[in-house]
Amino acid sequence: MPICKFRFWFLIIFIFNICSIEEQSLVKWVPYDETAELKDNSKNSLKRLRFQRIQSKHQDKNSFFSPFKKELLGFTKKEYERLKPLILEKSILEIQDNVQKGLVSYEKICLFYLFRMYYFETNRDTYLNAIISLNPDVLNRAKQRDKERKKQINHPLYGIPILIKDNIDALPMSTTAGSAAFKNNIPNNDSFLVKRLKEKGALILGKVNLSEWAYYFCQDCPLGYSALGGQTLNPYGRKIFETGGSSSGSGVAVAANYSVAAIGTETSGSILSPSGKNSVVGLKPTIGSISRNGIIPISSSLDTAGPMAKSVMDTAILMNALVGFDSTDEYSYNSEPIFYQGLDTVTLQGKSFGIFEKYEKDSLVKVSLDLIRKAGAKIISFKAPEIELQNFIKLLDIDMKSDLPKYIKNSTNKKLPFDSINDIVNFNKMDSLLHAPYGQENFTRLVKVNISQNQFRKTKHEMMKLAKSYFKVIKSQNLDAVISIDSEDAKFAALAHFPALGIPMGYKRNGQPQNITFIAPSKKEQILLNIGAAYEKINPVRNTPDLFK
Template sequence: MADAYVKRRGPRRRTIVLTVAGVLLAGVTAAAVALWPAPEVSEISGEEVLNYHDDSVRSQALAQLAGMNLQAVRAAGEKVVNKDAPSLQQAVAAGELSYEEITAVYLERIAHIDQAEGGINSVTAINPHAMDAARAADHDRAQATYTGQIIPPLFGLSVLLKDNISTADMPTSAGTLALSEFQPAHNAPLVDALNGAGAIILGKAAMSELAGFLSASAPAGYSGKHGQTHNPFGPRTFSPLGSSTGSAVSVAASMATVSVGTETSGSIVAPAAANSVVGFTPSHGAIDADGVIPLAAALDTVGTMGRTVADAVAVHNAAVGVDKQLPTELDAQALLGRRIGIVARGDEELEAPAKDALRHAGAEVVDIELDSAGIDVAGVVESNFAADYADYAQRYDAPVTSLRELVRFNNADPQRRARYGQGFLEDAAERSPQPEATAATIDQATELLRTTLQEHQLDALVVYDNGLAELAGAAGAPQITVPYGAEDSGRPHGLSFIVSPGADAEAVSFAHAFEAAGGARLEPRAYLRDLAGGAGS
């Protein structure tokens, strides 16, 4: 379900600029974070410009806009682009926008920016009922206002779903060409929950094929169904990272208000950091993962992305039952007096700005050392993928019933169907579950996290970008990444908070407090302006 198995390589020094409560902190160096099994992250991403849709996504978006004045839609973009969910709801309440206009702005941007020649290619399908749902939301809001009903935070706002989440009105492929026309008979429960909360399912976000467990040489964001998704801060220069690439890129570039992704070990937090958005992976099982094409069900976790911590929480709350919802009143003072452990890299230039921001928010900062290299997440995926996929295929009546069948399909046209090889898939297809080894890995990670927090008397761990994603993923612990400025080259970074399993409310509170103190989310405006000639950017 997610892919990013993180390993650190040698340091590559870059200057990071971070603002803490209006104070500019510079001169920070960043160690490069490499994504396994994807190639090492560098200034050269190894990506090609590939869009396999032949204008179909653009056509789907424009079909939804039939009869609308596109010039007026673009003009409304100034009130929509780069706005968080509360700002949009306030604009609707004030009569400045309608849900129809908000949805139309995103569809127009998908058609003319995301899917333009040289576009970032983050969206792989459009919901054919999106505009109808938006117009219905306008009607329902008028009725609710008249009767005094409370409007849910995500009501009428656009959500993109990662393309491994089952939807009855759009294909669900996990990025593989073999499933490109597979349309499940029913939605994943989380989709029904979002619909029930009044959210507009705008479409499907692109992803790394099979959540990255296809080939060691495939760039992050590539799939045989969709092509290559690019980081809007530096297309073909900075990797989009992770497997929830489209989910992160689309939010960063204002193709939707928020998105849903999935994670096994870093596939939400890695692209969130790389694209300067908030990525929240809750405790394992917090959001129902039924109906999600799996990697390893024992680890796979559904999570959310937004421009702010509050937006990510709003999506989470819309996707879960009432008893699992998190507090919506986030405390900007949540770090006050809390003991936070930073996993040190031995580079004070790298660590100083984050420490300063945390201290500014009132936290006590402690340097710690932690080695999670022995946690074999890849082994868990390799041994469980075939059985877990077969179970999904049987329950959702997928046309490809096994990984072996998928390997054979790809081998019939490897240049098109397995452009970068399929070594991981071939190995996984021949493996069978090892429940004792899986349980041992989970126990090892859970105990390492527990003892680290206990021995150092910590309220949370903080790591740079997606470090320790394998520890949090295997332990089923919540982790949330908050934008943390950028290098002088423009490549964004994030800071991730990890807490004990079940302590999701603390994770989002700590992240919100850091967000309030740091305020370092970036916008990819220069790229969008260059591509679209200024429209909507």
């Protein structure tokens, strides 16, 4: 009997020691000296790629995964490889089909993405700094979705993990805008759009990194950098290609298959830019089609959220869930329903497009135009009107100086010691190397902004009129859309309140992704999605980044 007891306790201690070793092996990210990397990047011909910092000085990556220790330890590489063909690069509808067949559960889908993030983000040769926080409740929610699947499923997003840009309120996580000042900003409620996603059964997997304060903080600083999240890196060329921004983490995470899809936000180019740089589909909708309630603002006149995914179909499914009237958003309207059914049968036959002359010499554009014509569409070439939007920055300054304090007052918890932009500027000054290594020129300028509301309204009206005239060819030539590249014409689309859809067009000789962008009049998202789905079929060029296959 004593021998049996001895063996029993020996076995318990042995198992405990193994578990302890395994737990220690899980927590393996160790910050490293990046001096040599920074020195190499200092020679880059593109100023914005001359990084002064890559790793976050504020966050420990290991903390992201600590709520999932037990589950990650029990999730083997063998299981990951089994699930890969069922999840990796699969569309929402394909994943749902695999769930219906009993090949995978929503819990396993979440674990697959958590394991994938852990695997790549804790390796100094592959990390992308795409993640800023993970939802500690997501696995419990996934289990609940599995239990209720047969009686509750009413939308393709049911049980699907989605990542959210970290300027959008999503409980129980902080909403930081990437700023050290907002590190502990637990919002009072979910944003309107997150509520919409949850109503459809979607799972909020976590928050993604971004250009700090949606790239309205520092001047000429690297896209994708934030004090909290560090420098987001492009999966198609780490430290070689820009990530685009400000929805940098959204584009990077979707490209690297860290989730099925993500939500970004745009004032001017912040969805279209990272979509193009990371070879994903991105829709910048008409202002007001998706509520901005619970989103840290730059400009109430121009801000919008939008879906980012690996296909037009997935983008449409997300958009279908996101649209909805919100009485608390002054620009909100009752949008027409977005249909994803039937996108697999649409064509470009009989469509009419305009192309800016300045883009026709681009080799990837030439290929796309040939394909579009062969598909039965008409294309006219025209010279872009010479229009300067001289007061664009002034408009954003005035809006943000007014809108950000409103967000702080209405959405943030009462523990934050900030009431104004000046308070945030002073906080950053306490340790500028830590909080603002690239400076905070935009914020310091905002503090001094002063203009009457009458002058502001007049300026905004004039600029919106100018922006619409930039696209006057759409009406005069009865076009369905104008063709652009990436975010090149985003400023005009933003001010005109025109939606824009970016779709992978191919890769340059050096491997850098590039998108074709279709721009249409206000409230024509369905037309854009139809065009995009048809274009995607005739030019299916998107490839998974080599490191992340």
